[in-house]
Amino acid sequence: MDLELAMQSFLQESAELLDEMESILLDAEADSITAEQLGALFRSMHTIKGSAGLFGLDEIVRFTHQAENLLDQLRDGHLQLDAGLSGVLLRSHDHVKAQLAAVAAGQVIPAGEQDSILADIAALLQQPAGSPCAVTASTSSAEPPDDSDWLLSLRFGREVLRNGMDPASFVRYLATLGQIQAIASCCSALPADDSFDPECNYLRLEIQFRGAVDADQLAGVFAFASEGSQFIISPRAQLSSHLQQALQAGDAAEQQSCRDIWQQWGLWQPAADSTALPAAVAPSDHKPAAPAADSKAGRSSESRFIKVExxxxxxxxxxxxxxxxxxxxxxxxxxxxxxxxxxxxxxxxxxxxxxxxxxxxxxRMVPIGETFSRFPRVVRDVGHELGKSIKLEISGADTELDKTMVDKLADPLTHLVRNAIDHGIEDVQQRRAAGKPDQGHVWLNAYHESGSVVIEVADDGGGLDQQRILAKALQRGIISSDAMLSEQDIYRLIFAAGFSTAEHISNLSGRGVGLDVVQKNIEALRGTVEIDSESGLGTTFRLRLPLTLAIIDGFLVEVGSSTFVIPLETVVECMELPATPGGAGMPERLQLRGEVLPLLYLRPFLELDGEPGRRQNVVVIQTGSQRVGLVVDALQGEFQTVIKPLGSLFRHLKAISGSTILGNGAVALILDVLALIQHATQQEAGRYGQEQDTCPPAGSRQPHNNDTSSGK
Missing domain, CATH: 1.20.5 (Single alpha-helices involved in coiled-coils or other helix-helix interfaces)
Known part of the structure; x- marks a missing residue:
């Protein structure tokens, strides 16, 4: 049998349960925990244990069973949720996650810290009952149910084997919850001729069971196989209604076969009317506690979603x-x-x-919250390691982004968050001296802006020290002593490979690895990184990304005989290039509504042949707060652009990010707006420096164009 499909469903469901468990535990450390959250914590381990049992993953079953016992004590109020208990549960979460990762990779399940965690769990279970956990909703602390007798009529679907599930595995797991007192199979539907299909299920099982369980627990045993199946579960005290309902399933031969089984067990006595109630039992007006689990009725809400590779x-x-x-x-x-x-x-x-x-x-659009959800744990662990109290605040988690980009954002965002905790947030003594609260704050925010997605990572730490960054850059030879740098240019130095202002190497920082990875990864996604920082108040890293990497709305321009595409979301406006006085020379900048607009002439920049026409046009492009005017020959208008990657021969081209095919079959190159703006602003800063009689020290002034500042 091919268990691949069923295993993938199990792993995905388990991952979702573990994510929910981690989120609840991190939230509960600072706030009171509700009865619903306590129930969700217990169900996470209980469900993983049950599903793991179906696949014979005994190591996972044994560990989750102990974690389930601990959560059961917590749910019933016998244990108090504190930092110690929360830490043990988070370690249990990590261990189960590692076990499942090994299963997914086809590897041996690792022992890891299992013995240490189980020892801590055992110690907690031996503690005397403490005060109940603080809950915001009323909750009962009912004791587990006493042993009781149950009747189960299990009619697995015909396709259960093809779906990669073995009915016997469900029975084996059922035996771990109590005692199977009797079991028999009804095989009246089994073909005796060539129509027999070895991959089809023809059996129906009748079971007498005894255990300290309730109806929901028994129904949960078979929930994983509810597709196309019918399970009737009732207390033994409701025998009459159970047998009546069970007889409604199957044809006459199957009904008679079930009567024979019940008769052997003493549950059914033959009568003149074969459909009569059992003679030994009085009719009951009660309905079975767990009626037939019909998958179509129970899974109607799930049918709205289809998982696609x-x-x-x-x-x-x-x-x-x-x-x-x-x-x-x-x-x-x-x-x-x-x-x-x-x-x-x-x-x-x-x-x-x-x-x-x-x-x-x-x-392909998914909420960025899928990535944000991992950072409460990062902040907790890194904060504890550094001895800092830090609160993470998340907003804009429902902002949608291409799934491909969401997956690739996890690494750079992790570097930025760790950097904010390690370098940004001061230690408690420094914060007290600065009149700040002991607890630092890190913010994660996402929002849509002008056809792009903006993600911000901010902190309320000490801010970036410009002089220290300059000194470190000079020491490493990244800049020269006479370099003329704007505030943004100074901040960008921290993205240089190997650059670090940390005085000592630790597990978290000091090796200059991290922020250079951030810049490379974001630029690979056609995005930009901006930095705002104010001494004593904190730093904000702002990532600006396109919504998708596959198809964009473009703006076509011509330079000579060549056609280029500019991403439409970066285009602010278009205008005719004004003639210079006397008709000589090319203006290097324009005054646009009181602001200086640097100009970049695409023909000489791209080294294209030919002479410009009598009329030229300016396309004003913008990323963040920086604007530049691109001078082109002609404007062709909007065009839906399918992005084609460049071959390895052209990947080194800084100003080109891709290509597309036009309707006439010609190839047009897509311009890299970020590279063009950076080149133009650096060129403008250089010209501005040459125009000054005296040059102040590096980093002591802002560039002439206000639009290229940090916006402060």
Whole structure:
């Protein structure tokens, strides 16, 4: 049997349960915990234990059983949730996560810290009952149920074997909860001819069970196999209604086979009317505690979601991209023929393609909160290691971003958060001396802005020390002693490989590894990094990213015989380049509504042949607070751009981020707006320095263009 599908479902469900468990424990350290949260903690380990038992993962079953016992005591109020107990539960969470990771990788389940954790759990379970946990809702501290007798009629679905599940594994797990007093199989549906299919399930099981469990626990044993199955579970005291309901399932042969089993057990006595109630039992007006678990009724809410392999979605995105190119080609052809009906048809088709593109891309959009959720644990662990009290505040977790980008953001965000805790937040003595509260704050925020996603990592620490950064950069030879640097240029020095202002090497910092990785990863996603910092108040790292990496709205421009694409979300406005007095020379900057706009001429910058035309145009582009004017020959307007990666031969080109295919089959290069703006602002800063009679020390002034400052 192929267990791959069932195993993947188990691993994914377990990961979600562990994430919920970690989130509850981190929240509960500072605030009171509710009865619902206590129940969720218990169910997380209970569900993982039950599902692991179905796959024969005995090591996981044994460990989660002990963790479940501890959570049961916590849920019933016999233990108080404090930092010590929370720490043991978080270590248990980490160990189960490591065990599941080994299962997913096909490796031997590691022992890890299991013995140490189990020893701590045993010590906690031996403690005398303490005061109940603080809860915000009323909760009962009922004792576990006494041993009771149950009847189970288990009718597994016909496809249960093909789905990778073995009915016998459910029975084995059931035996861990109590005692199976009797079990028999009803095999009336088993074919006796060539129609027998060894991959189909034909058996129905009847079980008498005794154990200290309730109906929900018994139903949970079989919840994993509820698809297409029917499970009837009742207390022995409700025998009549159970047998009546059980007889409604199956054909006449199956019903008779079940009667024979019940008769052998003394639960059924034959009568003239074969459908009569058991003679030995009086009719009951009570309904079974756990009626038939019909999967269609119980899983109706889940049917709204379909899990799709990421590779299939990527192939769909690629096909939509090709459809966009084909649609543009059809529209160009219609224009060249001048056929109004054909042109109208292509316009309608273009509208439909736009809708398909929009909906397809939205299928890959996921909330950034999926990544943010890991950082409460990072802040807790790193803060404890450094002896700092730090509170993490998250906002904008529902901001959506392409799934591919969300996955690639985890590493750079981890570096930024750890940097904020280690370098940004001062120790308690320094904060007290500065008149700050002992507890530091780190903020994670995400929001949409001008067709991009902005993610901020901020702290209320001491801020960046410009003079210390300059001194370190001079010491390492990153800059020269006469360098003219703006505030943003100084801040960007911390992204240099190997750069660190830490005085001592520790487990967290001092080796100059981290922020250079942040910059490389963000630029690989066509994003930018901005820094705002104020001495004594803190630092903000601002990551600006495109919504998707597959298809963008572009703006086409011409320079000579070449066509280029500018991402539309970076385009602010377009204008004609004003003529210079006397018609000589090319202006290096423009006065645009009271602000200086540096100009970058694409023809000489890209070393293109030919002479500019009599009329040139300026496209004003912006990332963050920085604006630059690109001088081009002609404007062609908006164009839906399918991004094609550059070959390895051209990946070193700083000003080009990709390519696309136009409707006429020609190739157009996509401009790297960040690289262009950085080049233009550095060029402007250099020109400004040459225009001054005297130059102040490095880092002592702002550049001439206000738009290139940090915005403060």
């Amino acid at each position: 990421a590779g299939k979605l990527d192939r769909l995105i690629n096909l939509v991209g090709e459809l966009v190119i084909a649609g543009a080609a059809a529209n160009l052809l219609a224009r060249s023929h001048g056929s109004s009906p054909l042109l109208e048809s292509t316009v309608v088709m273009a509208g439909l393609i736009e809708q398909i593109r929009s909906h397809t891309l939205s299928m």
